[in-house]
Amino acid sequence: MIDLYYWTTPNGHKITIFLEEAQLEYKLLPVNISAGQQFEPSFLAISPNNRIPAIVDRRPASGQEPISVFESGAILLYLAEKSGRFLSIEPRERIDALQWVFWQVAGLGPMLGQNHHFLQYAPEKIPYAIDRYAAETKRLYAVLDRRLEGRSFIAGSYSIADVACYPWVVPHARQGIALELYPNVARWFDTVGQRPAVVRSYELAARVNSAPVVSASSREILFGQSDATVRRGEAAQHKQ
Ligand SMILES: N[C@@H](CCC(=O)N[C@@H](CS)C(=O)NCC(=O)O)C(=O)O
Numbered sequence: 443m444i445d446l447y448y449w450t451t452p453n454g455h456k457i458t459i460f461l462e463e464a465q466l467e468y469k470l471l472p473v474n475i476s477a478g479q480q481f482e483p484s485f486l487a488i489s490p491n492n493r494i495p496a497i498v499d500r501r502p503a504s505g506q507e508p509i510s511v512f513e514s515g516a517i518l519l520y521l522a523e524k525s526g527r528f529l530s531i532e533p534r535e536r537i538d539a540l541q542w543v544f545w546q547v548a549g550l551g552p553m554l555g556q557n558h559h560f561l562q563y564a565p566e567k568i569p570y571a572i573d574r575y576a577a578e579t580k581r582l583y584a585v586l587d588r589r590l591e592g593r594s595f596i597a598g599s600y601s602i603a604d605v606a607c608y609p610w611v612v613p614h615a616r617q618g619i620a621l622e623l624y625p626n627v628a629r630w631f632d633t634v635g636q637r638p639a640v641v642r643s644y645e646l647a648a649r650v651n652s653a654p655v656v657s658a659s660s661r662e663i664l665f666g667q668s669d670a671t672v673r674r675g676e677a678a679q680h681k682q
Contacts, residue, residue: 447497454495481675488510518602538598561575
């Protein structure tokens with residue numbers, strides 16, 4: 443049984459998609475990041491970066507102590523290895539998929555996140571920041587588009603590389619992206635979006651939370667963090 447600490451965001455969707463695809467047994471533990479639940483000591487003990495997603499595998503293959511994992515890329519790798527699904531064991535195909543998973547967690551996710559921030563949420567419109575992240579977003583979509591030319595999926599057959607990237611392409615309109623300008627991404631996006639496990643994951647998300655993650659009341663929680671936030675979390679953990 444996998445405990446999944448989850449909220450309804452792209453990084454959260456990656457893991458529900460994998461778990462639904464692989465049909466692993468899991469228990470969903472919502473962490474409402476708009477309400478500050480990511481700072482609860484019990485969650486910080488599993489996810490020291492105060493971010494979802496995180497998992498606890500109550501039945502690791504070793505048969506020993508439960509294993510906890512944070513960072514969506516590490517979780518996808520862990521689950522792929524545990525289940526033997528969506529990551530080839532053939533070395534060339536395996537590293538091909540993994541390099542695109544790393545590309546997603548180090549590039550596509552953070553850059554599109556900054557794009558969102560400056561385009562949608564920043565209290566002042568800063569043209570330099572908006573333009574910088576809009577251009578980088580378009581560059582990354584173009585990289586993905588070139589990669590998908592003549593390919594059905596990002597790396598060989600459907601893999602954790604597709605699972606990692608898909609949820610970040612879902613909000614393409616809010617990123618200022620016209621998907622028709624990236625026809626290979628658009629075709630891939632349609633194919634992945636029709637997979638029953640992907641459909642189930644987004645239905646599940648709608649049942650867990652239908653409110654926007656970023657609202658007037660959650661802005662300070664999400665955008666007001668600093669080293670003091672981490673120190674407060676640490677102090678709360680020590681009190682426990
Ligand atoms: N690199 C991390 C990023 C995770 C992340 O940014 N999670 C966001 C939701 S998508 C979060 O938990 N935010 C809570 C906060 O900002 O306090 C991963 O890939 O897991």
